[in-house]
Amino acid sequence: MKxxxxxxxxxxxxxxLSRVAGMFSRRGFNIESLAVGTCEEPNMSRITIVVNxxxxxxxxxxxxxxKLIDVIKVSDLTARxxxxxxxxxxxxxxxxxxARAEIxxxxxxxxxxxxxxxxxxxxxxxxxxxxxxxxxxxxLRQYGIKELVRTGKxxxxxxxxxxxxxx
Amino acid sequence: MKTGARTLIEALQREGVDTIFGxxxxxxxxxxxxxxxxxxxxxxxxxxxxxxxxxxxxARASGRVGVCLATSGPGxxxxxxxxxxxxxxxxxxxxxxxQVPTGLLGNDAFQESDITGITxxxxxxxxxxxxxxxxxxxxxxxxYIARTGRPGPVLVDLPKDVTTSPAxxxxxxxxxxxxxxxxxxxxxxxxxxxKALDLIARAERPLIYAGGGVVLSGASAELLEFMxxxxxxxxxxxxxxxxxxxxxxxxxxxxxxxxxxSANYAVTECDLLLAIGVRFDDRVTGRxxxxxxxxxxxxxxxxxxxxxxxxxxxxxxxxxxxxxxxxFLRRMKKRGDTANWVSKINxxxxxxxxxxxxxxxxxxxxxxEQLSDILKGEGIIVSEVGQNQMWTALYYCFKKPRTWIxxxxxxxxxxxxxxxxxxxxxxPDMPVVDVAGDGSIQxxxxxxxxxxxxxxxxxxxxxxxxxxxxxxxWQELFYDRRYSYTELPPVDFVKIANAYGIEGLxxxxxxxxxxxxxxxxxxxxxxxxxxxxxxxxxxxxxxPAGAAxxxxxxxxxx
Numbered sequence: 001m002k003x004x005x006x007x008x009x010x011x012x013x014x015x016x017l018s019r020v021a022g023m024f025s026r027r028g029f030n031i032e033s034l035a036v037g038t039c040e041e042p043n044m045s046r047i048t049i050v051v052n053x054x055x056x057x058x059x060x061x062x063x064x065x066x067k068l069i070d071v072i073k074v075s076d077l078t079a080r081x082x083x084x085x086x087x088x089x090x091x092x093x094x095x096x097x098x099a100r101a102e103i104x105x106x107x108x109x110x111x112x113x114x115x116x117x118x119x120x121x122x123x124x125x126x127x128x129x130x131x132x133x134x135x136x137x138x139x140l141r142q143y144g145i146k147e148l149v150r151t152g153k154x155x156x157x158x159x160x161x162x163x164x165x166x167x
Numbered sequence: 168m169k170t171g172a173r174t175l176i177e178a179l180q181r182e183g184v185d186t187i188f189g190x191x192x193x194x195x196x197x198x199x200x201x202x203x204x205x206x207x208x209x210x211x212x213x214x215x216x217x218x219x220x221x222x223x224x225x226a227r228a229s230g231r232v233g234v235c236l237a238t239s240g241p242g243x244x245x246x247x248x249x250x251x252x253x254x255x256x257x258x259x260x261x262x263x264x265x266q267v268p269t270g271l272l273g274n275d276a277f278q279e280s281d282i283t284g285i286t287x288x289x290x291x292x293x294x295x296x297x298x299x300x301x302x303x304x305x306x307x308x309x310x311y312i313a314r315t316g317r318p319g320p321v322l323v324d325l326p327k328d329v330t331t332s333p334a335x336x337x338x339x340x341x342x343x344x345x346x347x348x349x350x351x352x353x354x355x356x357x358x359x360x361x362k363a364l365d366l367i368a369r370a371e372r373p374l375i376y377a378g379g380g381v382v383l384s385g386a387s388a389e390l391l392e393f394m395x396x397x398x399x400x401x402x403x404x405x406x407x408x409x410x411x412x413x414x415x416x417x418x419x420x421x422x423x424x425x426x427x428x429s430a431n432y433a434v435t436e437c438d439l440l441l442a443i444g445v446r447f448d449d450r451v452t453g454r455x456x457x458x459x460x461x462x463x464x465x466x467x468x469x470x471x472x473x474x475x476x477x478x479x480x481x482x483x484x485x486x487x488x489x490x491x492x493x494x495f496l497r498r499m500k501k502r503g504d505t506a507n508w509v510s511k512i513n514x515x516x517x518x519x520x521x522x523x524x525x526x527x528x529x530x531x532x533x534x535x536e537q538l539s540d541i542l543k544g545e546g547i548i549v550s551e552v553g554q555n556q557m558w559t560a561l562y563y564c565f566k567k568p569r570t571w572i573x574x575x576x577x578x579x580x581x582x583x584x585x586x587x588x589x590x591x592x593x594x595p596d597m598p599v600v601d602v603a604g605d606g607s608i609q610x611x612x613x614x615x616x617x618x619x620x621x622x623x624x625x626x627x628x629x630x631x632x633x634x635x636x637x638x639x640x641w642q643e644l645f646y647d648r649r650y651s652y653t654e655l656p657p658v659d660f661v662k663i664a665n666a667y668g669i670e671g672l673x674x675x676x677x678x679x680x681x682x683x684x685x686x687x688x689x690x691x692x693x694x695x696x697x698x699x700x701x702x703x704x705x706x707x708x709x710x711p712a713g714a715a716x717x718x719x720x721x722x723x724x725x
Contacts, residue, residue, distance in 0.1 A: 066471075
């Protein structure tokens, strides 16, 4: 089992996300994370899906996704040079001055931004690959994480190569 | 004023629709008002499920897109089993459903159901039309998607305000459909084709495993020419019956769970398996690890997702079966020497014929044999699901494609009678016979009403054993004869038929079988035959679930 990152270019229409997500769940494919949003083409969206599976299973996932009429292109970015990023917002308890100072120091090391300061909490914004965010989360747990939200991974190929409509 | 409903009817006419199977209701009133004086024939069924099955039967018999129509909510929901049936067997139908007005969508309005959400997993694609300006395009796309590539059902959901609002004028319908997310591959890759031909030239024991894709692609003539030119024996799936003549010397009949011994032995011993328009279904393969264990596998299919899904493939060829077989015929330089293999298969065929205890009792296999002998392939045979379906598959000799109509993938009981209605409208020139069991006929028996109303000359052959026979068979073999809820009390089907104004005959003796079938076929209108067959007859041979396909029970040896 290996983690794969799939980039899926779709028509920007009502119900597309439901078609893609529904197909994954009914065929028993597990989604680790999913991020969707508009992209450079006006009528298209890009979905980045992170899945776990051996090569045969991932090949089936890609073929079944490609069969959906509203799906324009499916690419597996795993084996290719790509930039992968996630964003997380972490609300961490910072009731004492000492804790607050330590958290700010950790944030600095991780190049996380403090985006909210409350009397008893700080909200940090961090971007990076999955491992970096996992590491920050682990470090902050000792202070008490009140709430955490992650976007799911998004990814682009490095260099001039693109995942474009050609299906 | 031209309305959305009028636009819809005109769009259907442009697609060549001559028949719609449907059932009216509140939100489809505007469509029904347009149908009232339209040239499109509408057949009023007795349950929406039957409308979907009839559209499916029409599509299978004709090769064209079948159309059904239902109202919102319960009407649309009742189509679902029929749509799923068509989806599993890749049958092109377009299902039109009414919907509550767009302003009420999502409001739990009266007779509202999210039918596009409900049918997402069982349609090739579906549409909710929210603007009358989209109607022409959507209908055109729906028919295009249904019939091209790997065919399948498409649903179009039509809110009432869309069908009542004024048509947007000036819209021209494009000549061709172009969808950037849907471009099926028809021509096979030449290098892959040559690789396959190279394997064929070297194979000593090649076998063709042909399925519904051959029928859907209209590739029977090509398959026949190829198998004869290359001298390769052929076994077909349930869906592939009729793709080649069942009495062809190279034909081994059906393979799989209820396949012939010779077909299942051939799969196990072949050194090259040419899988054409098939999907390695579990009912075909048995335990997949032991399916064709000694063979290199070539798989031809129009759907790339089917290749490598269940079985590892050595030479994948994505393309339309007809186009690929034409390329095979054009490019084949050398055939392998298959004489020894063919003679081994002929020995198996002689040694292990299909058979049953042909004594003086009325046995279901005998009924099917007589039907086959009388019709000689010149008719359309529809079946229900269960023992009736398997006996028909085994004992009827199909000679032409599209003369065998059955629910294979989904295995839908109650499919046969409404599908037979659809088949009649597709091929009014052909006799249509529904072979049924007493269980499945009762799942859509209300369609006797449709048959009677339009005097549809469908002949219903009921193999009546007063059991849900296939389940009873499994209980006998694997559950120690504990017949849990599989016995049905006797029903007088002739009386039911008569109540609808349909003629019928009850047959209890073997001697009466042939005469009764001849009487039914000689009658102009519909006819119901109630054959009281041996109650505990089993379908053999049989591969128990989870076994390899050469591990059959109930086998016979001559």
